[in-house]
Amino acid sequence: MAAVNPLLSTSGLSLNFGGLKAVAAVDFALEAGEVFAIIGPNGAGKSSLVNLITGRYQPSAGQVVFEGQDITKLAEYQRVRRGLAYSFQITSIFPGMSLRENVALAAEAHHVGKGGNAGKGANAGKGANAATQTLAVLNKVGLAGRADEMAGALSYGHQRWLEIAMGLALAPKLFIMDEPTQGLSDHEVEKFCDLVKMIRRDTSILLIEHNMDVVMNLADRILVMELGKKLALGSPREIKANLDVQRAYLGSSDVKP
Ligand SMILES: Nc1ncnc2c1ncn2[C@@H]1O[C@H](COP(=O)(O)OP(=O)(O)OP(=O)(O)O)[C@@H](O)[C@H]1O
Ligand SMILES: [Mg+2]
Structure with a gap:
């Protein structure tokens, strides 16, 4: 099922590291409103593919199209401004700052350059509004009551919720x-799934995930990668029944569909 007007699509997207084809001519399209998952064994090229989408890496070949526009040559921050938010590549919080400051900084990164006046006098009247927004996203992840605590004092799981809040502060169209x-307790994984179900009402989501229960629970469609290539693409039901996928995971210790 190809999207007619996809939010995001890639065509022939490739990335070589020397002789290694980390991403080999991957085509896929994500529709607005979707939770789209990418799975595959370790080293399949999932993070490399995402890094091409966010602009962290430049492709060896191929295109990335977002909202009908070719963004392949755009810098990371330009893509963020267009509505691509990325989370969890690294723990990206500022431990010595409050939760409120962390979220405000993320939001500011989004606004800088939009009108060219962020942080200047012209923005003074927007301060109250920004503060409300900051609390609103912290509230979404259940951390509004701790807005003035240092981020570094949060538990690992709560730091992850803060990262989600920072992503939401960007008002993304696509949240990657x-x-x-990774590293969350079973209970926290459940909470994460609830969060995604709430977030998806406003935002499309591209999810790279090793936990098959999470993928099968949340994803509308799944792209399976193996050795840089697209191995399969389909609904959770289709992917579970796909023999190529079952073969790709044989002997892999991390995931079993
Ligand atoms: N910066 C790099 N330089 C050289 N090779 C790299 C680099 N980053 C990734 N690779 C290689 O590219 C391939 C794809 O790696 P990638 O990290 O994209 O896989 P992945 O599917 O995200 O794996 P994982 O599930 O372990 O996160 C691997 O063979 C990896 O060793
Ligand atoms: Mg990875």
């Missing part, structure tokens, strides 16, 4: 999450 449940 690379292994968001």
Whole structure:
């Protein structure tokens, strides 16, 4: 099922590291409103693919199209401004700052350059509004009551919720999450799934995930990668039944569909 007007699409997207084809001519399209998952064994090229989408890496070949526009040559920050948010590649919070400051900084990164006046006098009247927005996103992840605590004092799981809040502060059209449940307890994984179900009402989501229960629970469609290539693409039901996918995971210790 190809999207007619996809939010995001890639065509022939490739990335070589020397002789290694980390991403090999990958085509896919994500529709607005979708939770789209990318799975595959370790080293399949999932993070590399995402890094091409966010602009961290430049492709060896191929295109990335967002809202009908070719963004392949745009810098990371330009893509953020267009509505691409990325989370979890690294723990990206500022531990010595309050939760409120962390979220405000993320939001500011979004606004800088939009009108060219962020942080200047012209923005003074927007301060109250920004503060309300900051609390609103902290509230979404259940951390509004701790807005003035230092981010570094949060538990690992709560730091992850803060990262989600920072992503939401960007008001993204597409929220990309690379292994968001890594290191979370079972209970926190459940909470994460609830969060995604709430976030998806406003935002499309691209999820790289090793936890098959999470993928099968949340994803509308799944792209399976193996050795840089697209191995399969389909609904959770289709992917579970796909023999190529079952073969790709044989002997892999991390995931079993
Ligand atoms: N900066 C780099 N330089 C050289 N090779 C790299 C680099 N980053 C990734 N690779 C290689 O590219 C391939 C794809 O790696 P990538 O990290 O995209 O896989 P992944 O699917 O995200 O794996 P994982 O599930 O372990 O996160 C691997 O063979 C990896 O060793
Ligand atoms: Mg990865």
